[in-house]
Amino acid sequence: MNNKKIAGEILKFVGGAGNVQSVTHCATRLRIITNDKAQIDSKAVEAVDKVKGTFFNSGQYQVILGTGLVDKVYSEFVPLLSASPADQAAPKKEKMTFKRAIRIFGDVFVPIIPVLVATGLFMGLRGLLTQQAVLGMIGLTPSQIPKELLVFTQVLTDTAFAFLPALVAWSTFKIFGGTPILGIVLGLMLVSSVLPNAYAVGEGTAKPLIFFGFLKVVGYQGSVLPAFVTGIVGSKIEIFLKKYIPDSLDLILTPFLTLLSGLLLALFIIGPIFHGVETGVLQAVEFLLALPLGIGGLIYGSFGQLLGIFGIHHILNFLEISMLGKDGWDYLNPIGSCGNVAQAGAVLAVSIKSLSPKIKQIGYPSALSAALGITEPAIFGISLRLIKPYIMAMIGGGVGGFLASILHLRADGMALTGIPGMLLYLNEQLPLFIFVNLVAFGVAFGLTWFFGYQKNQEL
Structure with a gap:
């Protein structure tokens, strides 16, 4: 069966062009939003040649085709939607929910x-x-x-x-x-x-x-x-x-x-x-770092991870440079490192526990990247899209940040976190830096494993 025939068969069994509101695809799956879920004949779709399975998740009917094939079937599927305008019903507007907004945000990052x-x-x-x-x-x-x-x-x-x-x-x-x-x-x-x-x-x-x-x-x-x-x-x-x-x-x-x-x-x-938001964030972080009893480290270690999502994290470069210029130490680095490593822990837990080949394919390299200090793949690819693992990573980062603040950890440079960040602590602080990051990693991993993810969840 050629790709055009596969696309036509799938379209027929999901209710025709009139029942398709929109269609996208990821690396392995055709993702279809329909007007009426009841019109989908899942058994018939799964019987189509080269279809490896189907499931319904977050308002999307997802047809598993595999890497490479999904691109070709998608290219044949889209033209079929406009082939018979007379047969198309007026689409129903899908209600915008927080979960759907997160899904859309995540979909933007899949190809990146x-x-x-x-x-x-x-x-x-x-x-x-x-x-x-x-x-x-x-x-x-x-x-x-x-x-x-x-x-x-x-x-x-x-x-x-x-x-x-x-x-x-x-x-x-x-x-x-x-x-x-x-x-x-x-x-x-x-x-x-x-x-x-x-x-x-x-x-x-x-x-x-x-x-x-x-x-x-x-x-x-x-x-x-x-x-x-x-x-x-x-x-x-x-x-x-x-x-x-x-x-x-x-x-x-x-x-x-x-x-x-x-x-x-x-x-x-x-x-x-x-x-304006950046200016407020800079002032808030300066205030947090001055709080006693590790409270600032707890709060920043948890909620500082949100700054990367909003694209305002670079303003903290000014604060770190000011610290280094003042007394040669960066007090923000160890706390931020715990947040990054916590994301690695949460995503690794998801990757190991998941039954989804797709999640494993994205998760393992994303966890490694986060451990090296680059969290965007882990956040936008896995944790934020599943929501709960992201929350567990925030908790892990907060615990690690609290310990880093209590132990008065400080880096002799900036811009390196996670595993490479150890190079900024090659003194009596290195064991403590490793300890707080292991705690952040372990807390995020454990919470995600037991409370933050079910093994059959899909993105």
Whole structure:
């Protein structure tokens, strides 16, 4: 049976084009949202050649086809939906719930996860091999590393995160029905080299642009939620324009107005809102670190993990640099490290316990990446989409952060956490650093294993 025939059979047994509200796919499954679940004949779908199984989850009817085949069947399935407009019923709008919002947010990151995992491994390896302690074993110092080699490794480690908004905007446009290439371009505009780099502004080495005397504008480097919101708004603008712009002018006006309005909204409304949030977060974290009895470490270790989701974590670079400049120590690093390692623990528990090959495929490398300090694959690929493992990781991070604060742990540098972060504690603190991270990992792993995940859960 060829791919077109498979797509046609699946469509027929899910109730026809009139019963299909939307369809997407992940690495292995066709994901169909239907208007009426009762019209689906699951036994007939499972009997279709090359279909490996089906299940219904979070409002989606998911048909398991396998890697590679799902892309081909999807390409044949989509045209069939518009082949007979007369047969299509008016779609019912699916109610937006918190769980559905998380699912959509996770779906945006599915195609990006492999890149983030690879980048995490590159960062961990680069951090390890450029540390004084490691180079000293072979009689070298960081200053002796060839500049060309450093540039090469920096390309490997910085590219994905420097252009992360472009990847997020591209995927968001695709999910919400816009033209993906417009999403890429709009995302690239958000990290244009003519805008002040967000990390440089966070470090205090650059200043934001001031428009109209009060609006502060910076680039979106490393940002997630701002690019996601911009992608949603931009795709909706494009869809709206296509309804009203004549076909003869569509090619000229639709891209022009979509990019223009999307960038204006991103820079002058979305951007300033998040800049205000960043300022508040910086002040709140400074206040937390001053609290006695480890309370600040407990709170930041738990809730600091949310900052990466909202794309405002880079503002803390300024605080860490200020600490290092003041007395040579970074007190935020050990607490943040516990949060990252806790994500690794939660995701590893899910990966081991799960019966889903898909979760295992994503989970194991994502857990390793989180242990190396890059948590995006673990968060957006597994824990946040399942919700409970994310909460368990927050608890684990909070416990580890509490211990790190009580033990007065402090790093002699920044930007390294998890396993590579041990290089910042090569003194009497190293055993304590390992201890608090193992506790964070163990608490998150244990809570997820016993309370946060059922082995038959799917993404």
